[in-house]
Amino acid sequence: xxxxxxxxxxxxxxxxxSAVIKCTYSDSASNYFPWYKQELGKRPxxxxxxxxxxxxxxxxxxxxxxxKTAKHFSLHITETQPEDSAVYxxxxxxxxGKLQFGAGTQVVVTP
Amino acid sequence: xxxxxxxxxxxxxRRGQEARLRCSPMKGHSHVYWYRQLPEEGLKFMVxxxxxxxxxxxxxxxxxxxxxxxxxxxxILRIQQVVRGDSAAYFCASSxxxxxxxxxxxxxRLSIL
Numbered sequence: 001x002x003x004x005x006x007x008x009x010x011x012x013x014x015x016x017x018s019a020v021i022k023c024t025y026s027d028s029a030s031n032y033f034p035w036y037k038q039e040l041g042k043r044p045x046x047x048x049x050x051x052x053x054x055x056x057x058x059x060x061x062x063x064x065x066x067x068k069t070a071k072h073f074s075l076h077i078t079e080t081q082p083e084d085s086a087v088y089x090x091x092x093x094x095x096x097g098k099l100q101f102g103a104g105t106q107v108v109v110t111p
Numbered sequence: 112x113x114x115x116x117x118x119x120x121x122x123x124x125r126r127g128q129e130a131r132l133r134c135s136p137m138k139g140h141s142h143v144y145w146y147r148q149l150p151e152e153g154l155k156f157m158v159x160x161x162x163x164x165x166x167x168x169x170x171x172x173x174x175x176x177x178x179x180x181x182x183x184x185x186x187i188l189r190i191q192q193v194v195r196g197d198s199a200a201y202f203c204a205s206s207x208x209x210x211x212x213x214x215x216x217x218x219x220r221l222s223i224l
Contacts, residue, residue: 001169034212043202043215044154089153098144098156098167099204099213 002027004092006102013109019077021105023090026071030092033066033073034099039086048075080109113138115205115216123222130190130197132219136205143186144213145178148200160186198223
């Protein structure tokens, strides 16, 4: 089955700096890669996603890149703000089915 | 448009009792997924259902756990004879019929005394 590894487990950045979270996956048949943000005690919220036929996608301060050959995908947050502090999860799936999640990255943005 | 609705938000059970968790998908969504999140851990897939069908239950424990999504009404995740290790947050997600992202509910926090 699919195995998703996520690094780092914690990330502390100064406000205004960039944050990068990296994930690798094992199943070459995976073709959909979403990222979720979860604040303490809240639901996971979809922030961006990418399909395997696209190498990069951007939405304002958030971007995701995908390297299918290396089975890597990454989340980039630019100009970080305190409200970006949360746990971020990457995930992978085949054809929009069940999601296999990474272990999560706790991001702390300090003013 | 209401989001994915889960209830109860918090559920306390004693060991050996039954827990029933309910999930109403977003309007127009016919696919439901259940995930479990242990404290300070990631989300683990449990089961994927469509109306009256279990599509993938590869993440469900073999005993005590069952799920259904009837023709009418919410999806139900049922845990029989609960044990302390069942304490977790259980999240439901739903998606439309084809090729669309999953959206999550607020979860049910299950505590076992």
